[in-house]
Amino acid sequence: MNDTIVSYLAQAPGYSLAVSKISEILGFDATGLVTFLVFGIAVFIVVNVMALVGGLGTYAERKISADIQMRQGPNRVGPYGLLQFLADGVKMITKEDVTPRDADKTLFFVAPLLALVGVFMSLAVIPFSSGFTLTSLNIGVFYLLGVSSLVGVAIFVGGYASNSKWSMLGGMRGASQIISYEVPVTLSILAVVLMAGGLSFGTITEAQGGLPHQWFILHNPFSFIAFFVLFVGALAEANRAPFDLPEAESELVSGYHTEFTGMRFAFFALAEYIEVFVLCGVCAALFLGGYNVPFGLGSGDFIIKNFPAVHPMIAKQIGNVLQLKVFVLKTLALYYVVIWIRWTLPRLRVDHLMTLCWKYMTPIAIFNLVGIAIWIYAFEGKSMLTLMASALSAMAGSGGGH
Numbered sequence: 001m002n003d004t005i006v007s008y009l010a011q012a013p014g015y016s017l018a019v020s021k022i023s024e025i026l027g028f029d030a031t032g033l034v035t036f037l038v039f040g041i042a043v044f045i046v047v048n049v050m051a052l053v054g055g056l057g058t059y060a061e062r063k064i065s066a067d068i069q070m071r072q073g074p075n076r077v078g079p080y081g082l083l084q085f086l087a088d089g090v091k092m093i094t095k096e097d098v099t100p101r102d103a104d105k106t107l108f109f110v111a112p113l114l115a116l117v118g119v120f121m122s123l124a125v126i127p128f129s130s131g132f133t134l135t136s137l138n139i140g141v142f143y144l145l146g147v148s149s150l151v152g153v154a155i156f157v158g159g160y161a162s163n164s165k166w167s168m169l170g171g172m173r174g175a176s177q178i179i180s181y182e183v184p185v186t187l188s189i190l191a192v193v194l195m196a197g198g199l200s201f202g203t204i205t206e207a208q209g210g211l212p213h214q215w216f217i218l219h220n221p222f223s224f225i226a227f228f229v230l231f232v233g234a235l236a237e238a239n240r241a242p243f244d245l246p247e248a249e250s251e252l253v254s255g256y257h258t259e260f261t262g263m264r265f266a267f268f269a270l271a272e273y274i275e276v277f278v279l280c281g282v283c284a285a286l287f288l289g290g291y292n293v294p295f296g297l298g299s300g301d302f303i304i305k306n307f308p309a310v311h312p313m314i315a316k317q318i319g320n321v322l323q324l325k326v327f328v329l330k331t332l333a334l335y336y337v338v339i340w341i342r343w344t345l346p347r348l349r350v351d352h353l354m355t356l357c358w359k360y361m362t363p364i365a366i367f368n369l370v371g372i373a374i375w376i377y378a379f380e381g382k383s384m385l386t387l388m389a390s391a392l393s394a395m396a397g398s399g400g401g402h
Contacts, residue, residue: 004133004134004136005042005132005133006039008130008131008132011313011316018034019031046123046134047120050123050274051270053273053277054270054273054274055086055270056085058084058269058273059081059084060336060339061339062074062084063080064336064343068343069343092262092266096262097262097263097264100162100163100164102163103162103163104160104161104163105161107158107160108259108260111155111158112260112263112264113267114150114151114153115151115154115155115267116271118148118149118150118151118271121147122147122148122275122278123278124137125140125143125144125201126201126278126281127201127202127205127285127290127291128327129291129298129320129324130298130320131320131323133201133202136200136201137200139200140199140202141189141190141193141200142199144282145186148278149178149182151237151271152175153175154271155174155175155178155239155246155256156172156175158171158257158260159172159174159255159256162256162258162259163259164258164259166252166253166254166255166258167252167255167257167258167259169255170246170252170254170257171255173245173255173350174239174245174246177236177239177243177245177246177353178236178239180358181233181237183362184230184233184361184362184365185230185233185234187362187365187368187369188226188229188230188233188369191222191223191226191368192216192223192226194369194376195207195216195376204216204290205289205290209292210289210292210294210297210298210326211294211295213383214289215287215289216286216287217287218383219383220371222372222375223368223372225368226369226372227283229368230283230287231283231334233361234279234282235338238279239272240338240342241341241342242345243353244347245347245350276335277335280338284327289330290330291323292323292326293319293326298320298326303315303318
């Protein structure tokens with residue numbers, strides 16, 4: 001796997017020549033400038049695509065919920081109501097921007113931006129494909145856990161800055177909920193780190209394969225449970241139902257963003273839907289094989305070997321496109337489940353939410369972590385399906401001998 005998208009593009013035949021030509025024109029070594037521009041373009045593309053994903057997330061939410069409740073959902077703006085999220089965007093832009101008289105104006109302005117910054121910073125280490133990762137940090141897991149916490153800070157700051165008791169309660173709920181559920185989430189991610197032997201998302205993804213029996217979710221019984229602990233914890237981290245206590249409109253009149261209007265409210269909503277996509281992508285990368293394509297079809301070497309007429313660079317591009325499609329499909333499948341859960345399960349009470357975290361999920365996560373460590377030591381890192389296949393093969397061999 002390439003460390004960054006720049007190192008991937010640097011393998012292109014004309015890249016070095018282009019950098020040399022630019023350096024000649026400018027009169028100095030332009031390698032750093034070109035690298036900066038490539039990163040800037042890549043970040044621009046990712047941010048805008050994620051903004052589109054966030055907008056389409058609101059459309060998917062309405063359509064899936066309507067399907068579950070046997071309704072039509074959006075069907076007026078554009079074909080099948082597909083442009084409804086654009087109409088919502090126009091509405092948000094044109095709405096009056098109101099700041100409460102007694103609010104802390106600086107924090108009130110910063111809170112929605114902080115939520116978006118935390119989510120967008122998380123995208124830096126998401127492995128969309130082997131050639132399209134903004135940066136593959138060797139401590140990518142720790143980086144993700146750190147920057148994703150900014151969303152929790154933004155929720156608390158938004159509630160505090162509003163100078164409203166309902167918003168403050170929503171902010172306090174959000175802070176306590178996110179801080180609490182980070183414990184089982186972190187322990188579940190560390191379980192994957194034990195199996196992969198590295199903190200980089202690239203290392204973790206490459207340690208898996210393209211077929212389900214090669215994924216970490218089926219590596220051993222403890223990792224199977226760890227996936228569900230992580231997924232449930234991710235729902236709580238993103239304030240999604242049945243853990244949407246920070247914005248329980250039936251109790252808090254919309255909660256921490258009650259006083260936010262127009263685009264400030266839109267930033268909070270956009271951050272939530274992008275965060276759901278990021279968390280689903282993280283779950284897919286950690287437990288579901290990430291961008292790995294079945295039978296090695298996403299490998300450029302596989303394409304070159306089986307289709308010699310294809311240029312090596314084109315073969316790599318084809319492989320990356322396949323990997324990107326596989327990763328996005330896995331992520332969207334989990335995204336669908338997140339929305340499905342929202343319209344299936346009732347909201348938890350706040351004391352039940354904390355009880356679930358501290359009395360059940362955290363002990364289970366610790367048990368899984370210890371169990372995986374013992375499994376790796378006892379079975380030399382082999383998965384349970386590999387062990388079962390070896391046992392069946394040995395039994396068949398002994399039976400044939402008789």
